[in-house]
Amino acid sequence: MESTPPFIREIADFLRTLAEIEAPPVSIEMPFPYFFFSKQRLIIHCIPFNKGLTKILPDTCVSVSDAWAAMGIKVVHIWEDVWRVKNEVVQSRLRSLFGLSYRIPARLTEVRRIDKPTLDAFLKINHLQVSTTAKYKYGLFLPQRYFRVLEKWTKKPEFSLLRPEPSSLLVAVASFSGGKNIPRNAQTYRSFELIRFANVLDATVVGGLDKLLKAFIKEVHPDDIMTYADRDWSNGQSYERLGFERLGTTPPQAFLVNPETFEREYTTPESKLENAVKVYNSGNIKYLLDLLKNPK
Template sequence: MLHQRHITTSPVEVGKTTPFPLVQIANRNTLLHLIGLNTYHQFGQQYNPHFFFQQFSETLATENKQVIHIWEDIWRQKPAIVLSRLNAMVGLSERIPARLTQIRRVDRPLATQFLEMSHLQAVTLSKYRYGLYLPQRYFRVLSPEFQEQIPANESELLVALATFSLPRRIERDGKLYRSVELVRFANRLNCTVVGGLDKLLKGFINEHRPDDIMTYADRDWSDGRSYEKLGFTRLILTEPQQFWLNPEKMERYYPHRLPHEVSTHRLLPVYNSGSIKFVKLLI
């Protein structure tokens, strides 16, 4: 787990004020922005928070600093996934070379189960689902503690998953592209498949031959550099997404999916940092 030595617990001087605690991961230009809901409620009564978190991230990006916004409700709902992602940043996850894995399609129930256990965002339906499986003969690359968690009769382990949309015709610069969206990507909890996304992308491309692949990087957690290393080009930064948050149940709702029986009277309007849209041209 993320150890105390990996963070600096005193506030970090960044040249812009924030009412939320800000800590730094040791030896990295990565800051954790800890958003408590009581403080957020008070903040929202005095200021319009619509663009606050996005602008905070973008301002610090000019200083080569990455900000990760950790909301209290996300932490309470999915602490294991939050810790898994933070541990991966400091090299504490199980590192599995992608060359040891086998790629093949994954059925919808297994993909849903995997994403619910390993991804912070809600599971969405996707046309194509591809996974990386680690054969039993390579379980030896895993730590003894991790191996103990694997059922004795398992012949392989699903360690990474990517889901893709149906192709759509998209016009860019007067030219039509057969475009596919990379909808979700996740490593198995407490694992990092080194080169995993690259292998999944290549496997999908070889089978379906799209003209391009587009995707979104969650700005609350990512500056998109990992996509740029894979040949993606940054297009736009989208407007922050609003959610209605129930602070008692720690549940979020999209405005267009708010249940009829739920009133917004006691809900908090919260805004994330938006997303960075990327595209990888293949023709």
Template sequence: MGFECREAQKIAGIFTVFHIFKNNQNRLALVLIDLDVWANENAVDKWPACIQHVQHVRDSGLTTVVLWEDFWLNKKEIVRSRLSAILGLAHKIPARLTKVRRIDKETTDRFLAENHLNGPVSAKYKYGLYLPASYYRVLNEMLTPEIGSTEMLVAVATFSYPRIFNKETNPLRSHELIRFASLRDCNVVGGLDKLLQAFIREKEPGDIMTYADVEWSAGASYNKLGFKKIAQTQPEAFYIDTKTMQRKTETGTASEVRENDMEIRNMGSIKFVKQILN
């Protein structure tokens, strides 16, 4: 495919950056976070320099992704899929060929566990995009629908209960877009927009809010869908169990932190809002 990956530099002397090239064109800067290095190199103090570097590289126009070791070890196939999509290698499925409808919790949780880096979480409204069997011809040889199936679930979006705000004396129903995921190794072109429009038609929200994970993007895809950036959250603390490589949020008292828990930081999130009704 003409791709080349090589180490480019170190950030703050410890965070490794690889540049991925396609036909001598720089396409992606990948910042790798080694947990042994994080533990032994006082990385928390150097984390702001890494955040600043990522922002600087993105401002120059180069797509940049920050990848933690635990995500690679636990969810390698999902990571590979997302990187392939960023590099334009994912198999494309036109959303216009799909049908959208509400789906149940079991179907949603199973799909998100297999296709979303952060897995399923509680949500009120759940929608899926289904590719009818009459269009299976657009699938490549790596995607094999179940024998005898009449359709294939290729994307999912979930939304929260509404929050009611009084805005200039009029109530406004605000929902959160909590999760969106396409089938691994696929890019459902126009998929999120189609799911959003189905939700808007059914629930008539005043606005829809969502967050972009700074480690993976600056939210350009949300901008294209009419979302506006309104805030950016600060980095948050998490713990990783170094034996199981499982994450948990920083909750409870210090006495609940176990011997195997390693404190890490994320890069925060960007908050976006799409105004629907005036």
């Protein structure tokens, strides 16, 4: 019998600090180890980089998610390279799933435009994916007069990384594309994309995304806003609560990963990543906020 990979042991040890791991309600064949939590209706599916990884098919993760979703159980797929490279972000997102994030009320924050270096620096620390080009960039800032709400935050990050100015603290960001003319419903929509959204590590700005969306809508006046939910982590319910309509799903995305260095990149003809194996994520859920039909 093969020994348990260190990656699996590490995740199990971390999850035990959040909640008790339980036996799942039914037995579904799974390609890799997983952990079940009944209160959260949640499965954490862990994908180590071992010899079995090459057997994963493009729809493996999607099939796993769909099988459990039919029973009202959400699956989060955690790849070993993501755990290694973005460990603090993964742990922060897992704490959030268990309701253990520090909560900062969005009503105490102020919305301001930010520049690209500020956005990039924030996303590098607080988001699983890299920053991308965006035309509109916004941040939520907690003014110094409200710093008292942070006093009980035991896992607060180094403030110097989050404070482009000394009198406030950057606690969330959102970035948007420029507009495109899209024909829809027998008319032309001025359509924009919500590209990235992130809270500061180990915290949730309650109502933060809604506040950032409203600021963007007030300033730019889009006809609709499109976005994607990463199916490795999300079932999209947070977008649906904000009025977004689910349009469908995108196919799984192929990546190349070096199982020794954990470098990851998109599969491209010019890729020069050595010793790489091809893996497939779960794809995305596409959402649309139609502001002509439902003004926000």
